[in-house]
Amino acid sequence: MAPIKVYGWVVSPWMARVLVCLEEAGVEYEVVPMSRSGGDHRRPEHLARNPFGEIPVLEDGDLTLYQSRAIARYIFRKYKPEFLGLGEGGSLEESAMVDVWLEVEAHQHEPAVKPVLLHCIINKFTGQDRDQGVVDESVGKLEKLFEVYEARLAGSKYLAGDRLSVADLSHFSSMRYFMATEYAGVVDAYPRVKAWWEALLARPSVKKVMAGMPPDFGFGSGNIP
Amino acid sequence: MAPALKVFGPARSTNVARVLVCLEEVGAEYELVDIDFAAREQKSPDHLKRNPFGQIPAFQDGDLLLFESRAIGKYILRKYKTSDADLLREGDLAEAAMVDVWTEVEAHQYNPALSPVVYECVIYPAIHGTPTNQRVVDESLEKLRKGLEVHEARLWESASLAGDFASFADLNHFPYTFYFMATPHAPLFDEYPHVKAWWERLMARPAIKKLAARMALLN
Numbered sequence: 156m157a158p159i160k161v162y163g164w165v166v167s168p169w170m171a172r173v174l175v176c177l178e179e180a181g182v183e184y185e186v187v188p189m190s191r192s193g194g195d196h197r198r199p200e201h202l203a204r205n206p207f208g209e210i211p212v213l214e215d216g217d218l219t220l221y222q223s224r225a226i227a228r229y230i231f232r233k234y235k236p237e238f239l240g241l242g243e244g245g246s247l248e249e250s251a252m253v254d255v256w257l258e259v260e261a262h263q264h265e266p267a268v269k270p271v272l273l274h275c276i277i278n279k280f281t282g283q284d285r286d287q288g289v290v291d292e293s294v295g296k297l298e299k300l301f302e303v304y305e306a307r308l309a310g311s312k313y314l315a316g317d318r319l320s321v322a323d324l325s326h327f328s329s330m331r332y333f334m335a336t337e338y339a340g341v342v343d344a345y346p347r348v349k350a351w352w353e354a355l356l357a358r359p360s361v362k363k364v365m366a367g368m369p370p371d372f373g374f375g376s377g378n379i380p
Numbered sequence: 381m382a383p384a385l386k387v388f389g390p391a392r393s394t395n396v397a398r399v400l401v402c403l404e405e406v407g408a409e410y411e412l413v414d415i416d417f418a419a420r421e422q423k424s425p426d427h428l429k430r431n432p433f434g435q436i437p438a439f440q441d442g443d444l445l446l447f448e449s450r451a452i453g454k455y456i457l458r459k460y461k462t463s464d465a466d467l468l469r470e471g472d473l474a475e476a477a478m479v480d481v482w483t484e485v486e487a488h489q490y491n492p493a494l495s496p497v498v499y500e501c502v503i504y505p506a507i508h509g510t511p512t513n514q515r516v517v518d519e520s521l522e523k524l525r526k527g528l529e530v531h532e533a534r535l536w537e538s539a540s541l542a543g544d545f546a547s548f549a550d551l552n553h554f555p556y557t558f559y560f561m562a563t564p565h566a567p568l569f570d571e572y573p574h575v576k577a578w579w580e581r582l583m584a585r586p587a588i589k590k591l592a593a594r595m596a597l598l599n
Contacts, residue, residue: 206530206534207489207530222480222484222485225483225484228476229476229477232477233473241470247459250455254448254454254455255448258451259433262487263433303432303433306432
């Protein structure tokens, strides 16, 4: 049986999200590297896989999937449903909490983190100005978000409950870059959030994927994605 | 006896409607509890217990409190699933994956392109009395056209987005598109005949017809 293939550039937070899930699921997979600066994602052969021209794309036999959180759900549903709060030992309530906190990651966390990565890391290398007003607003949103996470983590070890889930893992890839900016100290005001983050960093799956994610997305070493 | 299921927020709110469409599809009984925005009830301690971000919708099933409309919708569809109403298809890996893909597409491609038109043409004028920002509308329509091309190609292949079965992915497109159809830009969908036909099938669903009648336009 052919191993799962994942297309994209490994420095991408969306690609890394999928890779962490594959590592946690203990599944054999092959990365098919693509070049963003070379426009690989806009070529016809890639548009045939993902008509939106984005990465990552996962191929598993006849199935071709895109959208990183849909791919993450597929991986865990197939191999480790407990990471979705489903399967043996799962419950309606647990799966609901996993869904809630994955939505929070997608609709609250990522939109707050993205502008900081753009203005504080990427813009330096692409010759764009940093808009400090946007950065300040985003960091402010993230602080409010972490207040909510801090309260949540007072009641459970992980975001959805006492078991690690896709909701926690989904945060890793964009947080990794946020924590490489000058704003990393923001988490110091939220000790449970900090401990939760450090627990994620200690996982072998996370360490392995992080090894392919230089803090400057590869720009500094000339390995532009 | 009062229904065990409670949804907090008005039916006309798009994300509340996202939840109500799931409840109507499975035929579950529920109580809709209004939130008084004028009195900032969404930021009250009682509501913050339900939704720590002080937003709507929030949802209650006995002791369980949920927020985030798509998470609430999944809980409802999972709990009340029947052989006639299986809108998540979690019993089949490939089908469930396609439901997830097209649910994400709605959230990250379709909605960001379409909703600014709804906000500029319907919501902001009603709430703030502000004039429509035509530049935002034009930029959004351009993005929406690109997205609708993809939907059109998909709906050539299958009757619904995830496959030849209606799913959560289709339902998620309903609330904002319903309001888009009340803007002057509704005829855009005529350029995408398979999308238009799919929309008309969606609007013909009994659950959606019932909800559409309740969603009084904001003005």
